[in-house]
Amino acid sequence: MTKNLYNRLDKKLIAKLPTVAFEGKIFVVMTPGEADRAVEYLLQHPILGIDTETRPSFKRGRQNTVSLLQVSTLDICFLFRLHLTGMTPSIIRLLEDTDVMKVGLSLHDDVLSLSKRAGFTPGNFVDLQELVKDIGIEDMSLQKLYANVFGQKISKSQQLSNWEADVLSERQKVYAATDAWACIMLYNEYVRLKTTGDYHLTYVEEPGAAKEGAEEPEK
Numbered sequence: 445m446t447k448n449l450y451n452r453l454d455k456k457l458i459a460k461l462p463t464v465a466f467e468g469k470i471f472v473v474m475t476p477g478e479a480d481r482a483v484e485y486l487l488q489h490p491i492l493g494i495d496t497e498t499r500p501s502f503k504r505g506r507q508n509t510v511s512l513l514q515v516s517t518l519d520i521c522f523l524f525r526l527h528l529t530g531m532t533p534s535i536i537r538l539l540e541d542t543d544v545m546k547v548g549l550s551l552h553d554d555v556l557s558l559s560k561r562a563g564f565t566p567g568n569f570v571d572l573q574e575l576v577k578d579i580g581i582e583d584m585s586l587q588k589l590y591a592n593v594f595g596q597k598i599s600k601s602q603q604l605s606n607w608e609a610d611v612l613s614e615r616q617k618v619y620a621a622t623d624a625w626a627c628i629m630l631y632n633e634y635v636r637l638k639t640t641g642d643y644h645l646t647y648v649e650e651p652g653a654a655k656e657g658a659e660e661p662e663k
Contacts, residue, residue: 447643452582453592454648464596466621468519472612476532482515482522483534487544489517493627494548494569496557497607497620510557511607514624515546521621527608531562542567547631548624549573549586572627575634580645590626593633598622 473482486492497512513524513535524535539546539558544567548554551571558564573584583589587598602619609616637643 445642447593447637448646449579449581449643450583450592450646450648451580452648453588455588458587458591458597461591461595461597463599464590464594464622464626465599465618466516466521466625468516468521468621468625470521470523470617470621472617473522473524474528476529476534479524479529479532480534482524483538485520486515486517486522486538487541489544491545491547491628491631492517493521493624493629493631494546494551494554495620495623495627496554498557499606499608500604508608509561510554512620513558514620516621516624516628518625518628521624523612523617523620525612526561531558531564536562536564539564540567544568545570547572547627549589549627550584570631572630572634575631579634579637579643580647586623586626589630593630598626 471478471482473479493516495514496510497514498510499508501508509527511525511527513526515522515524515538526535529535546568547570549572551569555566555569572589576583576589581589581592583592587600590596590598599619599622602613602616605613605616607616612620
């Protein structure tokens with residue numbers, strides 16, 4: 445079946461969609477030793493989803509250091525609590541690895557945030573924001589992109605929660621894991637659509653004003 449996509453999705457449509465969340469195993473990494481073991485496991489996989497979280501600051505001009513690095517396979521996600529572990533040699537090894545693909549969104553910002561904790565040379569990173577342009581999608585946020593491609597809503601309710609709390613809540617853990625896992629899902633679907641051309645793009649000039657039958661981009 446041909447998938448219907450929009451170059452940009454009206455945000456009002458997202459609220460009506462069913463919610464999706466990561467259903468795999470989540471491991472919270474709190475010590476350098478746990479980080480070593482997690483990295484050894486992750487580097488055995490060909491593709492990983494990656495994202496970061498930072499404790500929000502409600503004071504103008506103040507920005508906190510990145511608190512959490514979440515790295516996921518399709519069924520297991522590790523949440524590295526960087527304010528506890530620091531940027532260990534194994535975590536830097538993961539970030540610098542050039543064999544395993546690490547897929548994320550707005551990776552320039554994530555890499556910049558992580559480099560403020562410790563310098564490293566970014567390895568094999570792939571930014572979804574650059575890829576989806578090839579199939580005509582202009583949406584840049586993860587929530588809009590996932591809703592456009594899969595017709596499901598990723599909740600953002602925990603985005604401004606305290607990522608340096610003594611104990612992460614279950615909602616925080618699922619939120620963080622979902623954001624990393626969703627990047628793999630989007631990458632795999634992008635590859636499928638790019639390869640098969642099995643999609644139709646509706647061009648929207650302005651929010652709520654769709655131009656039906658617009659030309660599809662070259663595939």
